[in-house]
Amino acid sequence: MIIVFSLFLLTMMVVVALAVVETRNLFAAAMLTGIFSFLMAANFFVLDAADVALTEAAVGAGVATVFFLGAIALSSEHEHSASRKFGLALLAVASTAVVILLGTMEFPILGDGSAPVHQHVAPWYLEKTPELIHVPNVVTAVLASFRGYDTLGEVFVVLTAAIGVLSLLGFPRNNSEENAVNDGLSHQKILHIVGKLLIPLIILFGLYVQFHGDFGPGGGFQAGTIIAAALILYALLSGGDRARRQMPPRLLFGMACLGAFIYAGVGGTTLLLGGNLLDYSVLSHDPVHGQHLGIMLIEFGVGLAVASVMLTIYHAFAGHEHR
Amino acid sequence: MEQVIDIISWICLLGGALVVLIGGIGLVRFPDLFTRIHAASLADSGGAILVIVGCMLQAGLTLAGVKLAAILLFLLFTSPTAGYALAHSAITAKDDGLDVDIESD
Structure with missing residues (x-):
């Protein structure tokens, strides 16, 4: 049964990929890439990679599609035929x-199970995680502790993305109070009320994903994206000017830097306490407790950085046309 | 008792699959944008409700069942709103003189 489902997903992915190449309408192409990401997320889930599936659904199908639409709004809807x-x-x-x-x-x-990739370091991680780190979700243990280096690098890649977009588009300038005519969709009562109802729930779910990452699928990357999606929804409903007045893009960018700094700061603290870089065991008297503390802190840093970077990029795109 | 629940659950699942299939056919075959939105929102709301209720009956009173109920509640808010937003912006675009008719391809 699962084979049939996998075959269906993979076939649909090929079809969607061909459609993305074929279409000249960039709006349709952006939607199709979102569909592609959702199929990919379902495929990851079939392969039991729930963490990656959650990331792919939140980033690939959710926020990336919004960024594509923002970029299309700044340029043209049709591809030039070369x-x-x-x-x-x-x-x-x-x-x-x-x-x-x-x-x-x-x-x-x-x-x-006997493939070389599963026999290299994976058995060691599976065997040692309950003993050294004692969290149920091995993915979080690998991502945040064993391979903390790589994740630190990823956070700085995300931060670099925000710097790149800002250096191309600049910080969005806020319209002054009197000519702030752009009030988003707030005149549409149904959307406004449903949005008001859902935004707190989405943020609550984001916090659950953030702090439940040790026990189940989730963590800073997914949670940051989900919270950013809720705040983007707010910006769409209430208008970019109002959202930017409440969360100024410069503050958001500062928060992104703070998130990366928290992560790097935990690494620096472990060095000062006499351990290796990002070896959280020295953070507390009990090594396992130190690991828990370190993972929680760096996941918080990741979540803060990712959410702020997503919002910075969104506002850089959305605020550009009002200049 | 268990068998009865199983039968009801399968009726829901198959009914949901049928509604989604009909909605999909309608989405392709209906003549203009608004009837197509009707077909899509039918599949989105009705089909999803039936499928999730079927899954909930399979799951019973477990954590998975509670999660499915939360998803169902979320869908009951979002999918009619999405259909409304699509239709409303189509009407607004039509008032502004944009062509919203389906390109025949």
């Missing part, structure tokens, strides 16, 4: 595809 030379490109793609297909012949069967 003169296309098929021959060489087709040859390159076809030969790469043949090489990759030949490569997959040597691959172990999907889900094979």
Whole structure:
């Protein structure tokens, strides 16, 4: 049964990918990439990768689609038709595809427990997580503690994305009070009331994902995106000017930097306390308790940084046209 | 008793699948934007409610059942609102003189 479902998902992904390439309408292409991400998330879930599925659904299908739409609003809805030379490109793609297909012949069967990738470090993580870190979700233990280096790098990549967008588009300038005509969708009562009802619930769910990450799927990246989505919904409903007056983009960018600083600061503290970088065991008398404390702190830093970066990028796109 | 619940659950699941299928056919076959929104919102609300109720009957009074109930409550708010927002912005766009008719392709 699950095989049929996987085959359906993968086939749909190929169809959607071809449709993205084929369409000239960028709005349709943005929607199709959202659908592609949702199919990918379902596929991850079939493969039992719930954490990755949650991230893909929140980032790929949710916020990334909003960013695409923001970028389309700043440019044109239709792709320029350029003169296309098929021959060489087709040859390159076809030969790469043949090489990759030949490569997959040597691959172990999907889900094979004795595959080399599952025999390298994974058994060690699975065996040592209950003893050293004592959290039920091994993914969080690997992401936040064993491979804390990599995640620190990821947070700075996210921060760099915000810096890149800001250096291209600049901080959105706020309209002064009297000519702030853009009140979003607040004249539409139904949307406004339903939004008002849902935004607190979405933020509550985001906080649940944030602080439940040790026990189930979730963590700072997913939670930050969910909370950012709720606040983007607020900005859509109440108008960008009002949202920016309440959460100024400069403050948001400062919060993003603070989030990355908290993460790096935890690393620095462990160094000062005589441990290795991001070795949380030294944070408390009990190593396991220190690990819990460290993971909670860096997940908070990740959530803060991700939510602030998403909102900064959104406001940079949405506030641009009012100049 | 268990068998009765199982039968009801499968009726809900299959009925939901049927509603989604009919909605999908309508989405492609209906002549203009507003009838298509009608078909889409039918599949979105009715089909989803039936499927989730069917799943809830399968799950019983467990944590999964409670989570499904929360999802159902969320969907009951969002999907009619989404249908409304789509139709409303289509009407506004039509008043502004934009062409909202479906491109025949």
